[in-house]
Amino acid sequence: MPITLASFLQIDLPAMLAALLATVSCGLLGNFLVLRRQSLMGDAISHAVLPGIVLAFLFWGSRATWPMFFGAACAGVLAAVIIELVRRLGRLDSGTAMGVVFSVFFAGGVVLMEQAAAHAVDLDADCVLYGQLEDILWLAPTGLASLLEPAVWADMPREVTTLALTLAVVSAVVLLFYKELKLTSFDPELATTLGFPAGLFNVLLMVLVAAVAVAAFEAVGSILVIAMFICPAAAARLFTDRLGRQIWLSLGFAVVAALGGYLLAASAPLWAGVPSALAASGMIAVVAGALLGVAVLFAPRYGALARAMRLGELAEARERAAAEPLATNLSNR
Amino acid sequence: MSIGHESGVWPSLGETLHVLTFQGGFNTSVVLVGVTLLGVAAGLVGTFAVLRRRALMSDTLSHATLPGITLAFIVAVMLGASGRSLPVLLAGAALSGILGVLTVQFISRHTRLPEDAAMGAVLSVFFGLGFVMLSYIQTMATGEQGGIGKFIYGQTATMGVTDATVIGIVALGTTLASLLLFKEFRLVCFDPDYATVLGWRISLIDLAMMALVVAVTVVGLRAVGLILVIALVVIPPAAARFWTERLWVMAVVAALLGGLSGYLGAAASALFPRFPAGGIIVLVAGFFFLLSLLFAPARGVLAAGFRQLRLRRDIASQHLLRGLFEAGEAGGGEVVPAAALRSRVHGPAARLALARLTWQGLIARRPDGLRLTPKGREEALRITRNHRLWEQFLMAYADLAPSHVDHSADLVEHVLSSDMVEELERQLKARGRLPRHAGPPPSPHPLASGA
Incomplete structure (x- = not known):
């Protein structure tokens, strides 16, 4: 398919925008998840929102944004609460509690979805798992000139506007409570003694994660969203010790992953010799993973290579130190 | 599918x-x-x-x-x-x-x-x-x-x-x-x-x-x-x-x-x-x-809650019996008004304990308060003795002040096994901190006047 300006504006631009907004929102929150060792909470919540989405869908009978958003957010927060309850009441480790709760939620979602499919409606498991970036179309613009008309902008796909709104809310909350989030992430005990309710900020973060997971899942799916939460932040964490710098860096990685992944997938007919484009959401996760892989291996201070070299130097120095007194002893004798 | x-x-x-x-x-x-x-x-x-x-x-x-x-x-x-x-x-x-x-x-x-x-x-x-x-x-x-x-x-x-x-x-x-x-x-x-x-x-x-x-x-x-x-x-x-x-x-x-x-x-x-x-x-x-x-x-929520309630009830029972005993020691009458015990035992666990002790015939309810039965007196004597033994032990070995020892003893005495009590007695006797008669040692601190 030849790429024209109109097809770019109608097909590629909205998908890229959705991918960009989703990865940036996820990447922003991911910084705090990685620092708090709650990376898998993003995993658990994004699996657990499924029954909420299906129930909202069954109840309202359409894929309207707000009911589904509401159902998913309820399910996500409920799952987070139940995980905590099971962990405390059952005296289980958090990994087991998460595994039990989110798989039961997801199973409930799968069974419900099968019932929903009985009503002959368009909700299938695939779009939940992988998202449907390719189906986000912006039919209004026909050329650059049409971008000046407000009516064209009003026709912006629902997924994109939802994601933009989510990003705005998430950035506002992070900016507003930056100090508190930072403190409670690094030292929850200190935060509590200083009078900041660490538990409350934990809940706030979980609600934000649920909201972003829901907003992003339509675009990239419930499993790939985890890559967007974790990979940019984890890669950035290997480059710097300062939280502010880490966040900016992670946002940069998120942008690279979103645009790079989309373009790589869309241009697959050119480089892979396949008849049509490959899955963009999967490719974004792969690029994000590749960025993390590079960081893991080659980051200047904390990468595996730098670490191995430091350890090697250390061992060398130790050997030298061990050899020296021996030499002097021998010469004295 | x-x-x-x-x-x-x-x-x-x-x-x-x-x-x-x-x-x-x-x-x-x-x-x-x-x-x-x-x-x-x-x-x-x-x-x-x-x-x-x-x-x-x-x-x-x-x-x-x-x-x-x-x-x-x-x-x-x-x-x-x-x-x-x-x-x-x-x-x-x-x-x-x-x-x-x-x-x-x-x-x-x-x-x-x-x-x-x-x-x-x-x-x-x-x-x-x-x-x-x-x-x-x-x-x-x-x-x-x-x-x-x-x-x-x-x-x-x-x-x-x-x-x-x-x-x-x-x-x-x-x-x-x-x-x-x-x-x-x-x-x-x-x-x-x-x-x-x-x-x-x-x-x-x-x-x-x-x-x-x-x-x-x-x-x-x-x-x-x-x-x-x-x-x-x-x-x-x-x-x-x-x-x-x-x-x-x-x-x-x-x-x-x-x-x-x-x-x-x-x-x-x-x-x-x-x-x-x-x-x-x-x-x-x-x-x-x-x-x-x-x-x-073994580890279910209900079972754990039940066990906890039973432990609380047993602790409240012991407090109740000791409170009645000490009230009698401090010179009060046989019958202790229930209000006098309220500072020591209250809440649902205490009500449960009182009901059970009455049913077991250790405590008799009187219109003007509670009274230990002879059987209850025996049990109260044993519990008070444990408490005081533990107090003596804490004073002798942990250097606790007599005024603070009551509360510290409270934390542990309910879980003392009979072996532990015998060991305590042996050690305290060796140190000469036990009276010769078989009753409980005198309280090291002034008793709250029960009556």
């Missing part, structure tokens, strides 16, 4: 019994046996994985199998073989699952990233890679693409005799292997340091454990799918944990619950149209988990 017919919504009792007793057709029965064996093996292997806190590692592993399955499919088709060959696909799944686990270990060992971030990253990136290859497969000119989807969601409907046989054989193998390695796994789960001291290679034992999880996960993909197979490994053992403090009992219970979940889930999926087996199996397992969490006698 189900084995059964699409006609009626509710199967009759006869149909249900037919399926449950393996008479619902040869294919259905074979699937039922295979999935039950899978549940047993997963419960057994999962017991060790959960105790070793590898629950989410199993999740990572199962998600990481997708690129292996898709790559095996692509390679098989390119070489002109069938992309439906189960052994080929499962081999690919196992390889990439293991690669995923090794990547997690590499990241968490050689960088500052915590293990959970490494697991999340590997899980989602591997899955993303698998999805990209899946989209490549969709463009391939072969009619076999549909076969891949059943590894993601699991499908018992299309399971044939060969599938079920493979599952059954692997399940039996892993069951045998985990029984053979029972001693090693137990030590690694409970005391890895001791295992190291004994000269055992922990990493090797962990590897064996992970290999068994890989085996169960990979064959489980076909039945319950790669997202939900973790549930079979995690939920039954987590539920079994509530029933016992003994490892082998836990392993047996986990295997039973796992097998039962698989059996009931597969049967329900065969009976009801539109009941996907994977989801139903997990929901059944989740139901067992909920029951265990609430009602299991």
Whole structure:
């Protein structure tokens, strides 16, 4: 398919925008998840929102944004609460509690979805798992000139506007409570003694994660969203010790992953010799993973290579130190 | 997606019994046996994985199998073989699952990233890679693409005799292997340091454990799918944990619950149209988990609450008896007004205690208060003696001031065993801190005037 300006504006631009907004929102929150060792909470919540989405869908009978958003957010927060309850009441480790709760939620979602499919409606498991970036179309613009008309902008796909709104809310909350989030992430005990309710900020973060997971899942799916939460932040964490710098860096990685992944997938007919484009959401996760892989291996201070070299130097120095007194002893004798 | 017919919504009792007793057709029965064996093996292997806190590692592993399955499919088709060959696909799944686990270990060992971030990253990136290859497969000119989807969601409907046989054989193998390695796994789960001291290679034992999880996960993909197979490994053992403090009992219970979940889930999926087996199996397992969490006698929530209430009641009883005794000692009359005891004992536990002591005939209720019966006096004497012995001990050995000793003694005395009391007496007698008569030593601090 030849790429024209109109097809770019109608097909590629909205998908890229959705991918960009989703990865940036996820990447922003991911910084705090990685620092708090709650990376898998993003995993658990994004699996657990499924029954909420299906129930909202069954109840309202359409894929309207707000009911589904509401159902998913309820399910996500409920799952987070139940995980905590099971962990405390059952005296289980958090990994087991998460595994039990989110798989039961997801199973409930799968069974419900099968019932929903009985009503002959368009909700299938695939779009939940992988998202449907390719189906986000912006039919209004026909050329650059049409971008000046407000009516064209009003026709912006629902997924994109939802994601933009989510990003705005998430950035506002992070900016507003930056100090508190930072403190409670690094030292929850200190935060509590200083009078900041660490538990409350934990809940706030979980609600934000649920909201972003829901907003992003339509675009990239419930499993790939985890890559967007974790990979940019984890890669950035290997480059710097300062939280502010880490966040900016992670946002940069998120942008690279979103645009790079989309373009790589869309241009697959050119480089892979396949008849049509490959899955963009999967490719974004792969690029994000590749960025993390590079960081893991080659980051200047904390990468595996730098670490191995430091350890090697250390061992060398130790050997030298061990050899020296021996030499002097021998010469004295 | 189900084995059964699409006609009626509710199967009759006869149909249900037919399926449950393996008479619902040869294919259905074979699937039922295979999935039950899978549940047993997963419960057994999962017991060790959960105790070793590898629950989410199993999740990572199962998600990481997708690129292996898709790559095996692509390679098989390119070489002109069938992309439906189960052994080929499962081999690919196992390889990439293991690669995923090794990547997690590499990241968490050689960088500052915590293990959970490494697991999340590997899980989602591997899955993303698998999805990209899946989209490549969709463009391939072969009619076999549909076969891949059943590894993601699991499908018992299309399971044939060969599938079920493979599952059954692997399940039996892993069951045998985990029984053979029972001693090693137990030590690694409970005391890895001791295992190291004994000269055992922990990493090797962990590897064996992970290999068994890989085996169960990979064959489980076909039945319950790669997202939900973790549930079979995690939920039954987590539920079994509530029933016992003994490892082998836990392993047996986990295997039973796992097998039962698989059996009931597969049967329900065969009976009801539109009941996907994977989801139903997990929901059944989740139901067992909920029951265990609430009602299991050893560690269940209700049992724990009941035990706590009983402990509170016993403590309140002892306070009540001692309060009555000390009130009499301080010169009050036989009958102590209930209001005078309120500072010592109050709340629901105290009411419970009072009711029980009255019923046991240790305390008599009078219109103007409470009175110890002769039997109650004897018991109160014993309790007061314990309390004072402990107070003396704390003053002699822990240098507590007489004015503070009452509260400190309160914290411990209720759990003193009779052996401990004898030992206390012996030591205090040796130090000359006990009076010669058999009654309790005098209180070291002024008694709150009970009357």
